[in-house]
Amino acid sequence: MLRYWGAALLAAGTATPAAADTVVVVTARHLLDVESGRTLEDPVVVVTDGRIASVVTRGGARPDIPANARRIDLGEATILPGLIDMHVHLTSNPKYGGYTGLQFTDSFWIAQGAGNAGRTLRAGFTTVRNVGSDGYADVGLKQAIEEGWIEGPRIVPAAYALGATGGHCDETFLPPSFARTSPAMGDSPDELRKRVREQRKYGAEVIKVCATGGVFSRNTAPGVQQLREEELRAIAEEAHFWKLKTAAHAHGADGIKAAIRAGIDTIEHVSFIDAEGIALAKARGAWLGFDVYNTEYTLAEGAKNGVLPENIAKERAVGTLQRENFRAAARAGARMIYSTDAGIYPHGDNGRQFAVMVRFGLAPIDAIRSATSNAAQALGRTGDVGAIQVGRYGDIVAVEGDPTRDVTLLERPVAVIKGGERVR
Structure with a gap:
């Protein structure tokens, strides 16, 4: 599934096979931009050597991807930062x-x-x-x-x-x-x-x-x-x-x-x-x-x-x-x-705290930010983690549904990716 991008994306790119070995393409139905709180459609995230090289959503310019890059298709899921x-x-x-x-x-x-x-x-x-x-x-x-x-x-x-x-x-x-x-x-x-x-x-x-x-x-x-x-x-x-x-x-x-x-x-x-x-x-x-x-x-x-x-x-x-x-x-x-x-x-039960934070007054998106963009700021590592942005690690979690409506989805991710590698 590369739905919006179609066959054109499959053929895109001119990198050599050797370079393609380190390129991973992650696709899904939705991407939660934690900083703005907006949900974007049809994301294509390109990870090269463990870091995000490009992020494109519906309406954006087609990314340049080697034809034999590894692909992780997350179907109808919503992705957000690790x-x-x-x-x-x-x-x-x-x-x-x-x-x-x-x-x-x-x-x-x-x-x-x-x-x-x-x-x-x-x-x-x-x-x-x-x-x-x-x-x-x-x-x-x-x-x-x-x-x-x-x-x-x-x-x-x-x-x-x-x-x-x-x-x-x-x-x-x-x-x-x-x-x-x-x-x-x-x-x-x-x-x-x-x-x-x-x-x-x-x-x-x-x-x-x-x-x-x-x-x-x-x-x-x-x-x-x-x-x-x-x-x-x-x-x-x-x-x-x-x-x-x-x-x-x-x-x-x-x-x-x-x-x-x-x-x-x-x-x-x-x-x-x-x-x-x-x-x-x-x-x-x-x-x-x-x-x-x-x-x-x-x-x-x-x-x-x-x-x-x-x-x-x-x-x-x-x-x-x-x-x-x-x-x-x-x-x-x-x-x-x-x-x-x-x-x-x-x-392994770490995700159960999101619901308690919401129960006691935090908006769902703010609870999510506490574990993504806020945490990255507090660590002093906004160049590495906390958002799906160019230059940061290819760390991604996927859930089935909208976590800003139901934060308990974060207790049961359907996929976890660290540095572009899917965790089995």
Whole structure:
């Protein structure tokens, strides 16, 4: 099917067969232009060496295509850019909560993380930001994917998350006799600047910091700030000096505002944000990443998976208020990114958050933008991902129907293409 273009397109182009080996032509019935919100008809997307060389829709000039280019015909589907999840933990697995994970050797987590990467890609998420892993596992997964050993999305790794000794990102489940602590903890601006440099040295492309307590740690309260503003500012300044973006785990209102004032680029969870925090985020241009889906999974399955009662209680306390604050932020026009915290719920279900975002006040096209054009801006990678445009990667997801009318279509893509290669 090349319907509108017909036989003329089949014969177009004068490139040699060798050049044609790297050319892929993707056709469908509709293309959702996420930036304008318009649906265009009969798209022809030409991908050369993994990047988009041309995009033409009905009425446009015929593209120059080698006669023997590979073709991916998606029939009546609607195509849109490959999706971006800005908050995942590929080596985490919700099946093993609380202390149940201690039954496995250390290398188990990266091995099962390879499977999680494949599930994420097949779910339509061609790019993810992995905000925290032990042993630089996300860097290893990224390298294995790029070398073609395993299947998975493009990964923007954070390596170890930075935080305060005894805080949410530290080791909080073991007694003193184990003397175990995360290597990325710091208790002064200078110590935390060094931690930034260490993470970058070993492959981090974004710096994650824990500004407040969290749900799934012990001896921390989600609403309590754990790093001073001057410490957060030191992290942001050092990361930006090295041309890295930053992300802050921040549930509590004070920690959220301190992170925004310090210059952190994206604020994750954002559970207890208040009106002042929303206004500050808008004024400073910070992106907000509410993980508004995973509460349902934790409350339904957490106890069975070994999550401790105290952690389930914290999730119950956080979830409802977080969603109401999401509604307030959406109403105020705050800048949103798609952050799901995959690994707290099963990988591959990333698309289920779209419907929750719409239920709590975001327009469908804005929910889609949060996982495409907005995410690309927040990553600082608008030349690579987030839109079906010339020069960007040939990352495409296809659904049967109009996702601006029914965002649940994004839970079940009919095709996923990464760099011009169809994912099977």
